Amino acid sequence: MATLKCLRWYSLPLNSTRPSAKFQSSYLSRLPRSSIRCKSGPYGYTQAKALVYSKHGEPSDVLKLHTHSISPSIPSSSVLVRTLAASVNPADINTVQGTYGSEQPMSSLIGTSEPSAVPGNEGVFEVVSTGGSSSSLKKGDWVIPAAQQIGTWRTHAVFGANDVLKVEKDSLTPTQVATVSVNPCTAYRILREYGPSAGLKTGLPMRPLELGGGEWFAQNGANSGVGRAAIQFGKLWGLRSINVIRDRDSMEETEALRQELIGLGADVVVPESQFLSREWKDQLAEMTRGGREQVGLGLNCVGGKSATALARSLGEGASLVSYGGMSKQPVALPLGLLIFKDIRFVGFWLSKWNQKDPVGRKHMVDDILNLMRLGHFKDVPVDEIEWKWDTEEAALKEAVQGTLKGFRKGKGVFLFGDT
Ligand SMILES: NC(=O)c1ccc[n+]([C@@H]2O[C@H](COP(=O)([O-])OP(=O)(O)OC[C@H]3O[C@@H](n4cnc5c(N)ncnc54)[C@H](OP(=O)(O)O)[C@@H]3O)[C@@H](O)[C@H]2O)c1
Numbered sequence: 001m002a003t004l005k006c007l008r009w010y011s012l013p014l015n016s017t018r019p020s021a022k023f024q025s026s027y028l029s030r031l032p033r034s035s036i037r038c039k040s041g042p043y044g045y046t047q048a049k050a051l052v053y054s055k056h057g058e059p060s061d062v063l064k065l066h067t068h069s070i071s072p073s074i075p076s077s078s079v080l081v082r083t084l085a086a087s088v089n090p091a092d093i094n095t096v097q098g099t100y101g102s103e104q105p106m107s108s109l110i111g112t113s114e115p116s117a118v119p120g121n122e123g124v125f126e127v128v129s130t131g132g133s134s135s136s137l138k139k140g141d142w143v144i145p146a147a148q149q150i151g152t153w154r155t156h157a158v159f160g161a162n163d164v165l166k167v168e169k170d171s172l173t174p175t176q177v178a179t180v181s182v183n184p185c186t187a188y189r190i191l192r193e194y195g196p197s198a199g200l201k202t203g204l205p206m207r208p209l210e211l212g213g214g215e216w217f218a219q220n221g222a223n224s225g226v227g228r229a230a231i232q233f234g235k236l237w238g239l240r241s242i243n244v245i246r247d248r249d250s251m252e253e254t255e256a257l258r259q260e261l262i263g264l265g266a267d268v269v270v271p272e273s274q275f276l277s278r279e280w281k282d283q284l285a286e287m288t289r290g291g292r293e294q295v296g297l298g299l300n301c302v303g304g305k306s307a308t309a310l311a312r313s314l315g316e317g318a319s320l321v322s323y324g325g326m327s328k329q330p331v332a333l334p335l336g337l338l339i340f341k342d343i344r345f346v347g348f349w350l351s352k353w354n355q356k357d358p359v360g361r362k363h364m365v366d367d368i369l370n371l372m373r374l375g376h377f378k379d380v381p382v383d384e385i386e387w388k389w390d391t392e393e394a395a396l397k398e399a400v401q402g403t404l405k406g407f408r409k410g411k412g413v414f415l416f417g418d419t
Contacts (some may be wrong), residue, residue, distance in 0.1 A: 005148060017310035046080065049152030049389070049419070050348065051396060052082055052116040054106060056073035056098025062402040063096065063119075065393035068110045074158050076132030081143065081159060083087070085178035086123030086152035088385070088403045090324065091378045093151070095119060103147045111181075118151030123155070123414075124177040127163065135161055142169040144181050144365070146358070147353050153400075155387070165362060171373045175382055175413055182309065183225030183380065184233075185361070186323060186350045186369045187299075191233050194297055194319045195347065212238035217301035218313050220244040220272075220306045223257055225411055228264055230299060230315035232377050233280070235265025242268045242287070242295065243311070244275045244306065248407065264378060275311055282312055294318065304329025311337050311345075319344040326406075381410035388417040 022284060048070050053062040092102040094121050106115035127141040137143065143164035145152065150163055167177055193276045217234060221227050222243030234241045237307055243266045250252040258269040268287060274280060285291050295317020300307045301324030311320050311333055320343060354361045371377035385399040396414075403412040 011377055013225060023386075033092075033398040045314070046070040046072070046156050047389075048156035050110060050118045050151070051097050051120075051155075051400070052112055052118055054112065054116040056096065058094060058401065059096050060397050061401060063397045064112075064116075064392075065396060066110065066112050066116070070156060070158060074129070074131040076134070076380075077161055078131040078158050079135065079137055079143070079161050079164065080128045080130075080156065080166070081125035082128050082156050083152065083154060083414070083416050084124050084126055084142070085174035085416065086120050086414045087179050087182070088400055088414070089122060089182055090326065090403075091182070092119050092121055093400070093404060096122075102149070102351070104151070109416070117149075117159075118154050120152030120154075121145065121149055122182045123152030123176060124174050125159075125274075126418065128156070130161070134284070137161060137164075139167060142167050142174075142177060143175060148335055148354070150188050150377065154414060155389075165365070166176060167365065167369060172369060173379075173385075176379055177226065177369065177371050179380055179382075179411065180365055180368050180412060181206075182350065184229040184377070185354075185364055186226045186235055186348070187229035188364055188368060189232060189350065189353055190299055190321050190323065190348050191237065191239070191297075194321050194348075214240055214292060214293075215297075216240045216242060216295040217297040217299065218242035218244070218303075221301040221324065222261060222266065222269065224300070224301060224324075224326075226301060226323070229377075231261060231264045231266045236376060236394070237372070239268040241265075242270065242284075244270050244272055244310070246406070247271045247273050248252075272306060275398055276305055278311070280313075288318075290317075291315070297321065299323065300331070301326055302329075303327045307331040308333065311343060314341070314343055316341050318342070319346060321346055321348050321349075323348040326413050382413045383408060383410040385412055385414045385419065386417060388416045389419050 017131050049065055049067050051063050052066045055062055070080065091100055095104060104117035106117045108115050124145050126138055127143060128135055129139060146165040150159065170405050174176040190222050206213050206352055216241055219227055219230055219241065222231065227243065231243060243261055245257055248257060254271050261269045288294065295313055296315060296318045296322040298310045298318065300310050300320060300322040302326040304327040306327065314320060333345060368377060387396065399412060
């Protein structure tokens with residue numbers, strides 16, 4: 001963020017479609033000419049828009065569409081980028097609501113009347129220009145955020161070159177690249193890091209699931225972005241999965257979702273009504289050869305009764321990794337699972353892991369993008385939110401608010417058109 005301080009930003013009136021001639025003559029005419037991208041303003045100024053919030057609350061109440069102008073003279077260590085696609089994840093909404101585990105810093109750097117922040121943690125940008133010729137980035141490159149909470153819900157931005165990570169764009173779509181760094185990475189990391197604690201018997205810490213060993217893991221929220229990714233990695237890595245979904249309005253719809261997940265590589269898909277029923281214990285025993293093949297890992301992103309049932313489905317020494325709480329219900333765990341089954345209850349936060357191992361993160365992103373290129377990893381279903389220059393604030397806010405509803409057809413992703 002330090003590099004942003006070096007920039008000169010000029011705020012424009014909210015909801016303006018283009019800067020007025022009066023504005024341009026009063027603010028812009030004194031400024032230097034440049035050859036960088038010039039959408040509509042003279043002298044190389046880039047006209048940009050960003051969704052911002054200056055206080056926490058429901059997205060529909062607190063988000064504003066702010067128009068501003070980006071100077072052509074950017075610091076040598078920076079890049080000017082244009083957003084191609086940016087996803088709307090539950091964590092972004094929680095951050096705006098003020099209920100997430102970390103807060104975004106607020107500032108007036110883009111000329112908002114009050115200190116504000118641009119939400120969005122995930123997206124893909126095209127480099128428009130670089131501040132210095134020594135930059136390893138060049139015009140036309142695609143980059144994703146390297147830093148956390150960089151603010152992706154905007155048409156353009158100036159970022160520090162170190163705050164972005166170049167990706168090879170060949171054979172990939174903006175949506176694929178925009179959705180790689182949060183959900184698939186979370187599934188990838190959890191499956192690699194946690195597993196049955198057979199190692200505990202020899203005094204070792206938890207060991208990962210043995211890849212290729214056909215070991216079982218179970219997860220709720222299985223149709224989420226993370227869940228779909230876990231199913232696919234599990235299949236690719238020789239693991240077997242039990243996947244819990246919420247019942248749809250009709251049996252046909254539930255069955256259609258079940259088939260969709262089977263198509264991704266799920267071994268078992270269970271509607272929540274079955275998972276929470278008395279019969280589930282026996283059904284699970286049957287699937288796991290009378291309990292001889294124990295479930296070594298649970299992935300919980302729901303909480304409440306679903307998490308308790310997930311914990312009860314695990315075998316001795318297994319790990320239950322909680323990474324989300326979509327039901328907003330606390331997790332209640334029977335003590336017997338701790339005492340007699342020695343189950344490990346841990347949490348996972350990708351941001352922390354990324355900070356600890358940025359090199360590992362780059363390898364992981366490259367690995368996943370390569371699987372996408374090869375057609376071994378299917379795209380998450382997407383609910384496209386078109387964002388053009390003249391898209392109105394109300395439409396964007398409504399689209400963001402809409403992602404809070406359950407039973408959605410796809411993940412909300414801003415796709416930027418003519419901005
Ligand atoms: N800790 C981390 O590092 C990390 C990283 C990525 C994601 N996450 C968390 O993982 C969770 C899933 O994220 P995502 O982006 O993969 O989700 P997503 O693709 O947006 O899908 C949302 C999922 O939540 C379910 N859901 C929605 N409302 C629910 C409710 N009231 N009760 C139970 N389930 C509900 C949906 O099921 P229906 O289709 O049945 O509505 C769907 O499976 C979120 O909590 C997110 O914050 C955490």
